[in-house]
Amino acid sequence: MQSILVAVDGSPHSLQGVREAAQLAKSLSARLELVNVLPPILLSPSVYAETIAKVEEGNRQAAEEILQAAKKVATELGAQADTVMVTGAPAEALADLAQADRVWGVVIGAKGHGAVKRVLLGSITDRLVHICSKPVLVVR
Numbered sequence: 001m002q003s004i005l006v007a008v009d010g011s012p013h014s015l016q017g018v019r020e021a022a023q024l025a026k027s028l029s030a031r032l033e034l035v036n037v038l039p040p041i042l043l044s045p046s047v048y049a050e051t052i053a054k055v056e057e058g059n060r061q062a063a064e065e066i067l068q069a070a071k072k073v074a075t076e077l078g079a080q081a082d083t084v085m086v087t088g089a090p091a092e093a094l095a096d097l098a099q100a101d102r103v104w105g106v107v108i109g110a111k112g113h114g115a116v117k118r119v120l121l122g123s124i125t126d127r128l129v130h131i132c133s134k135p136v137l138v139v140r
Contacts, residue, residue, distance in 0.1 A: 017109030
């Protein structure tokens with residue numbers, strides 16, 4: 001069975017992406033893989049080991065809550081959904097996951113910043129669209 005990756009970060013935009021992906025999954029007879037990407041901790045482990053462990057645990061707990069809320073939305077709309085938690089740069093992590101044969105494509109919610117803000121602030125969505133080898137559906 002094919003899967004559709006859905007980036008979720010707990011924002012209203014990502015939940016709208018879950019809703020759209022659920023409809024798409026039903027029409028393609030696919031499963032959803034709801035993905036939350038945890039940020040890497042960039043502190044020296046030798047100096048901040050205890051602090052890093054606490055921050056990572058807090059990040060994992062928050063990600064689990066975000067994933068469960070997204071899964072509830074997906075299942076209420078009749079889609080089968082699994083949850084995935086990975087660590088890394090979001091666009092790159094999603095593009096890497098999308099390389100699997102089972103993956104049809106990626107759905108990501110976006111705020112809809114204009115071109116100037118994307119250049120100044122950067123955009124995970126913009127980066128993902130450029131580096132992903134599979135279709136990327138941007139939901140606004």
